[in-house]
Amino acid sequence: MKDWRYWFAEQRGTLTALAIFVVMFIIYTSNHPAGFTPNVVQTAANKGVLLAFVAMAQTLVVITAGIDLSVGMIFxxxxxxxxWLVLGTPQATALGVIAVLAAGALCGAINGAIVIYGRLQPIVATIATGAVYFGLALLLRPFPGGSVNEGLADALTGRILGVVPASLVALAxxxxxxxxxxxRSVYGRAAYAAGSSETAAYMSGMPIRRGKFMAYxxxxxVAAIGGLFLTFFTYTGEAAYASGNAYTLxxxxxxxxxxxxxxxxxxxxxxxxxGALAFRTIGDLLFVFDxxxxxxxxxxGIILLVAVSLGAFALFRVRNRLEWFQ
Incomplete structure (x- = not known):
């Protein structure tokens, strides 16, 4: 297979998602009362970035052949x-951001440790840890409230040079x-290998456990980064169970x-x-068309069902499991 054909085959899913997003966004802006304006783009970007961070977090687990049902609760x-923490002086704000990111990484590490060393199925382990994380969130915010450093929030949710949404730059x-x-790391390749065939990867001497632990x-x-941006957008914290479940699904x-x-x-x-930006834009289209x-x-729900079914339909086209990973 020629290099360009191999690259295209490898990136087919990404290119398809990009095409769907571009088409959906053109339809959205064409029918929006305000049209294609910086304000419309900024609003759409700020909403889409939240789901994009959670989707990126989910991807890191899915490539290991797992699934993380706690990612919305970490969010x-x-x-x-x-x-509670990202406010006050610049120094206090910086320490608060570090603490929030460390808390998210710790939650992911706990998930990974339970799955890898406890040898539980990821779906079972993350249902349990997700309930714990939601309980902690509810303990912190039994009612919506709190605040955030407004200067930092405005900088990361506004526009750069009056045109480019800062949230998209942060996502990049x-x-x-x-x-x-x-x-590109050894651990990343090990995570992919574990998803393809964990037994074969182990026999090849790849650091499977460390790769999976790093992925979790x-x-x-990354889910914590999404939680930070949610605070920047809303200026508050809220333990909304329905919202956490929705972001996970x-x-x-x-x-x-x-x-x-x-x-x-x-x-x-x-x-x-x-894919996240496309899915969010589809939701915005339903609003635009009233x-x-x-x-x-x-x-x-129909869109969710169709999306999840796409993977199974694609699998029917391959003749053996090895061909799926080529």
Whole structure:
């Protein structure tokens, strides 16, 4: 296979998600009362970035052939924690940000330790830890409240040079600083190998446990970044159980829309990001076309079902499991 054909085959899911997002966003801005303006783009970016961070966190676990049902609760927990800590002087704010990110990474590390060393199924382990994380979030914020450093929040949710949404720039930075180094590292390759065939990867001498542990830890870290941005957008913390569950389910849909295989070993966080932006834009389209709010959850559920089914349909086309990872 020629180099360009191999590259295209490898990036097909990411390119498809990008195409869907571009088409959906053009339809959205074309029918929006305000049209294609910096304000419309900024609002859409700020909403899409939240799901993009959670989808990126989900991807890190999914490539290991796992699934993280606690990612939405880590998102909520760090949002509530940030509403307590990320305020005050610049020094106090910086320490608060570090503490929130460390808390998210710790939650991810706990998930990884339970799955790897406790030898529990990821779906079972993360259901349990997710309940714990939500309980902690509820303990921190039994009622919505709190605050955040307004200067930092405005800087990261505003526009750069009056045009480019700062949240999109922050998302790109996280991809470059977290995802790209991990993807190219030995541990990243081990995580992919574990998703493809953990037994074969182990027999090849790859650091499977460390790779999976790193994937879960980084998933918690990225979910915490999403929780920080939720605090920046809302200026408050809230332990909303329905919101945490919704972000978890939508992150799975975004992952599949982005070409990441739920069977593990295939896909990219970049594709999941475009999948998240596309999924969020589809939700905005329902609002623009003035669909009855009572019907919107139904259509979102149908989209979620179709998205999750795409991976299974793709698997039917391969003749053996090895071909799926080529």
């Amino acid at each position: 909520l927990l760090t949002n509530c924690l940030a509403s 930075v996280v991809i470059l600083v977290v995802w790209v180094p991990f993807r 830890t980084l998933a918690g870290l 939508f992150s799975i849909a975004a992952v599949v829309l982005g070409g990441v295989s739920l069977f593990g070993g295939k896909g990219s966080a970049i594709g999941a990001v475009f 669909l009855d709010p009572l019907w919107q959850p139904l259509f979102q």
